[in-house]
Amino acid sequence: MNEMVKNxxxxxxVALLIVITGVMQSWNTALLILNMGLISAIMxxxxxxxxxxxxxxxxxxxxxxALGGLASVLIAMPPTDGAWAAGGYGIVLGLLMGAATxxxxxxxxxxxxNGTARTLAMLVILILGFFLYRAVYDPGVDxxxxxxxxxxxxxxxxxxxxxxSWPVGGxxxxxxxxxxGKTALGLRSDYLAIATLG
Numbered sequence: 001m002n003e004m005v006k007n008x009x010x011x012x013x014v015a016l017l018i019v020i021t022g023v024m025q026s027w028n029t030a031l032l033i034l035n036m037g038l039i040s041a042i043m044x045x046x047x048x049x050x051x052x053x054x055x056x057x058x059x060x061x062x063x064x065x066a067l068g069g070l071a072s073v074l075i076a077m078p079p080t081d082g083a084w085a086a087g088g089y090g091i092v093l094g095l096l097m098g099a100a101t102x103x104x105x106x107x108x109x110x111x112x113x114n115g116t117a118r119t120l121a122m123l124v125i126l127i128l129g130f131f132l133y134r135a136v137y138d139p140g141v142d143x144x145x146x147x148x149x150x151x152x153x154x155x156x157x158x159x160x161x162x163x164x165s166w167p168v169g170g171x172x173x174x175x176x177x178x179x180x181g182k183t184a185l186g187l188r189s190d191y192l193a194i195a196t197l198g
Contacts, residue, residue, distance in 0.1 A: 018034055074157045074168070075168055080144075080147060080154060083144045083154070087141065089140070090139055094137025105126050105129070
C-alpha cells in the first residue's frame, strides 16, 4: 500500500467518524469537532514550519491563540450579575492607573536628561505606581471573584454574538504584533531572539 492510498484511507475514516458523530449525537458537535480539527491543523502547520523545518523556538503562537480566546470571552460571554458593582470599576481603574504609571515612566525617560536624577525619578514613579495599582486592583479582583466563584468568578463579557469577537481578536493580535515588531526592529542582529518573540 503506497503512502497516498494510506493517507486517503485515514482521512476517509476520520470523515466517516465525524458523520457518525453528527448522526448519533448532533451536527453541532460534529461541526465543532471539524472546526477544532481544522484550527489545530493550521496551527500545527505553522509550528512545523518554524520549529520542525527551521528549528526555531517560538512562544508567540500560543500567545496569539490566547488573545483570540480572550477576545471571545470579552465579547461573547454574558455579563455576570453584580460583578461590575462589586469590583469591576475598581479593576478598570487599577488597569488605567497601571497604564498611567507606564506612560509617566516613559515620559520621564524621554524628557529628563540622562543621569542619576532620571533613574531615581523613574524608580519612584514605577514603584509608587505599582503599589497604587495593586491597592486599587486587588480589592476589585477579590470582590469579583467572591461572586459565585464556582460558576463565574469573573466580570463576564458584553454578551454579543461570537462573530463580533473575531475582528476584535484580530485587532488584539495586531496590537501585540506591533509591540513585538517595534521591539524586534531594535534587536537588528539577534534573529533567534526575534523569532522567539513570535
